[in-house]
Amino acid sequence: MRLLALFAVAIVGLGSEVQMPLQAFVAQTSADEKKPEEKKPEGESRVAESGKPEQVDKKSRTEKTAADRKAAMEFATQHHPELARLLEQLEKSRPHECARATKELNQQLQQLERTREKNPGRYDAQLQSWKVESQIRVLTARWSLSRDAELETQIRGLLTQRREAKIAQLKADKERLLEQQRKIEEQLTSLSDPMDSQVDKEWEQLAKKSGSPKNGGKKASGAPAAADEK
Numbered sequence: 001m002r003l004l005a006l007f008a009v010a011i012v013g014l015g016s017e018v019q020m021p022l023q024a025f026v027a028q029t030s031a032d033e034k035k036p037e038e039k040k041p042e043g044e045s046r047v048a049e050s051g052k053p054e055q056v057d058k059k060s061r062t063e064k065t066a067a068d069r070k071a072a073m074e075f076a077t078q079h080h081p082e083l084a085r086l087l088e089q090l091e092k093s094r095p096h097e098c099a100r101a102t103k104e105l106n107q108q109l110q111q112l113e114r115t116r117e118k119n120p121g122r123y124d125a126q127l128q129s130w131k132v133e134s135q136i137r138v139l140t141a142r143w144s145l146s147r148d149a150e151l152e153t154q155i156r157g158l159l160t161q162r163r164e165a166k167i168a169q170l171k172a173d174k175e176r177l178l179e180q181q182r183k184i185e186e187q188l189t190s191l192s193d194p195m196d197s198q199v200d201k202e203w204e205q206l207a208k209k210s211g212s213p214k215n216g217g218k219k220a221s222g223a224p225a226a227a228d229e230k
Contacts, residue, residue, distance in 0.1 A: 065099075072105040079127065080134045125169055132162050 076084035087105075091098040108130060116123040136158050143151040191198070 068106045069102045072102045072109060075109050076105060079131055080138075082138055083134055086138065122169075125165065125172075129162070129165055129169075132158050132165065136162070 073084055073087065076087060083105075087098060087101060090101060112123065112126055112130065115126050136155060139151055139155050139158070142148070143155060
């Protein structure tokens with residue numbers, strides 16, 4: 001039980017500014033469920049309840065919560081099975097903490113999915129970083145109970161992996177920026193030719209596309225020709 005409590009604190013990683021609104025929501029939901037129902041005429045009750053917006057909203061929220069939890073659990077089962085087992089235990093003993101943990105996990109999953117969509121090349125590195133961070137949290141929760149030297153060795157190894165992954169990521173970012181810098185320098189070099197020569201080339205391209213005469217490469221001396229009369 002104490003491990004689950006420590007695990008809940010470790011895995012959620014939420015500040016009070018996030019926890020308080022969630023706690024208030026849970027408290028309000030519990031209070032609403034305990035409120036006695038007002039008696040209404042049978043016919044009026046059937047008509048009112050059939051189209052209550054709040055009932056529809058509550059059903060939608062429940063379905064979304066269930067879908068988010070399923071996605072988070074599938075993700076944890078695939079990439080960190082021990083985390084999935086702890087979440088299952090946490091759900092039985094501390095459902096509120098489990099709800100916060102799965103919510104945080106689902107947010108991390110969504111962030112990873114956005115990375116895969118926008119920058120697929122960085123997805124694998126981000127996923128590996130999540131795995132290491134998740135393992136560190138779980139093992140640290142276990143170590144805080146036992147002070148096991150073997151767990152400390154494992155955590156230190158994961159901390160080393162995390163630092164090495166961060167270094168590799170920064171090096172990749174640096175190389176990408178250097179490549180962008182090289183491309184910019186090439187563009188600046190190509191634009192350093194005499195301005196008149198560049199303008200002549202661009203004008204020839206425009207004239208060719210529009211089907212207009214090039215004037216032998218000479219600059220136009222008069223006003224543009226008037227438009228054809230209708």
